[in-house]
Amino acid sequence: MKKTVLVSGGAGFIGSHVTVELIQAGYDVVVADNFSNCDLTCFEGVKKITGREDIPLVKMDFCDAEAVHKIFNDYPIDAVIHFAAFKAVGESVFKPVLYYKNNLMSFLNVLEAAEAKGGCNVLFSSSATVYGEPDVVPVTEKTPRKPATSPYGNTKAVCEDILRDTVFATKGAVKGILLRYFNPIGAHPSALIGELPRGVPNNLVPFITQTAIGKRECLSVFGNDYPTEDGTCLRDFIDIVDLAKAHVYAVTRMIEGKMKEDCEVFNIGTGRPVSVLELINAFEKVNGVKVNHKFAPRRAGDVTAIWADPTLANKEMGWKATRTVEETLASAWAWEKHIAGK
Numbered sequence: 001m002k003k004t005v006l007v008s009g010g011a012g013f014i015g016s017h018v019t020v021e022l023i024q025a026g027y028d029v030v031v032a033d034n035f036s037n038c039d040l041t042c043f044e045g046v047k048k049i050t051g052r053e054d055i056p057l058v059k060m061d062f063c064d065a066e067a068v069h070k071i072f073n074d075y076p077i078d079a080v081i082h083f084a085a086f087k088a089v090g091e092s093v094f095k096p097v098l099y100y101k102n103n104l105m106s107f108l109n110v111l112e113a114a115e116a117k118g119g120c121n122v123l124f125s126s127s128a129t130v131y132g133e134p135d136v137v138p139v140t141e142k143t144p145r146k147p148a149t150s151p152y153g154n155t156k157a158v159c160e161d162i163l164r165d166t167v168f169a170t171k172g173a174v175k176g177i178l179l180r181y182f183n184p185i186g187a188h189p190s191a192l193i194g195e196l197p198r199g200v201p202n203n204l205v206p207f208i209t210q211t212a213i214g215k216r217e218c219l220s221v222f223g224n225d226y227p228t229e230d231g232t233c234l235r236d237f238i239d240i241v242d243l244a245k246a247h248v249y250a251v252t253r254m255i256e257g258k259m260k261e262d263c264e265v266f267n268i269g270t271g272r273p274v275s276v277l278e279l280i281n282a283f284e285k286v287n288g289v290k291v292n293h294k295f296a297p298r299r300a301g302d303v304t305a306i307w308a309d310p311t312l313a314n315k316e317m318g319w320k321a322t323r324t325v326e327e328t329l330a331s332a333w334a335w336e337k338h339i340a341g342k
């Protein structure tokens with residue numbers, strides 16, 4: 001029998017790519033979203049890519065406990081992947097209460113409903129941000145977490161702890177996998193789904209693509225005096241489709257009872273550090289376009305260098321990042337052109 005996965009925040013950037021991969025792997029997916037930070041564009045794209053017109057879409061807010069209980073009662077949910085959260089690092093500094101309330105409440109409601117059903121498999125979308133500025137790179141899952149540098153980052157760390165505690169308290173009736181994403185970039189090769197930032201993008205790649213297409217005048221490279229080879233920060237840019245596939249491996253591992261512990265954590269990255277300047281140069285080269293850029297002061301809260309040691313996910317889950325940075329940057333450009341109607 002087909003298994004059913006609930007994807008909270010399933011109409012957003014990562015959620016829509018994960019929905020595609022789950023459906024293509026043979027899962028039934030229930031997409032739930034409150035559309036606070038996205039519109040129907042990606043959900044429509046998911047339907048086109050998968051050829052499925054019948055994907056259930058529930059418009060709901062995960063901060064509404066009753067609605068969360070209802071969706072768990074309405075569908076035979078075998079696993080839930082939780083994306084529904086606010087994610088703007090800078091905004092969270094100025095609106096901590098909003099961020100803690102939204103990101104913690106929505107996840108608590110998921111766990112309460114999972115417990116009420118007698119248990120469930122819960123996959124939480126965590127972030128490399130929990131490692132802070134690491135003393136040693138690459139980071140493994142055993143690298144100690146550091147205090148978060150933003151309320152957003154802290155919500156990730158706190159939700160990790162809440163899931164761990166719930167797994168323990170329910171004696172494994174609730175099972176958990178924490179995926180710590182590095183820097184997800186790019187778009188589906190079909191160019192039918194991708195990132196749709198509202199307003200001025202905070203993240204590097206949407207700013208690059210919007211500058212290349214002429215929506216933004218100039219990209220500021222935040223800091224060229226870091227202790228790295230070219231002076232700019234190093235990150236582990238992970239292709240969004242590769243990242244989405246990791247969720248299929250993780251969900252299958254949970255559903256098929258292959259977990260070694262009731263709460264597991266995996267880094268989802270490539271293991272390959274790329275500097276901000278290298279990324280800009282690679283984008284220009286592979287797409288044959290110029291990205292007007294200038295050096296600007298460092299951005300508060302940025303770490304110098306972080307990349308993943310993805311060995312555990314490679315060995316334990318059988319997942320590996322496969323796409324090259326060039327392929328990913330070409331997909332990001334194709335998506336930008338698609339939304340610009342070009």
Ligand code: WQD
Binds near residue numbers: 129203205207302
């Ligand atoms: C990458 C590099 C910037 C924009 C954040 C969150 C993380 C995760 C992903 C989000 C940095 C530089 C950026 C620009 C630049 N979660 N940059 N000019 O900060 O590594 O990670 O996004 O939902 O939790 O912290 O990603 O893309 O913002 O920045 O020079 O206009 O690009 O300084 O070195 P970051 P990013």
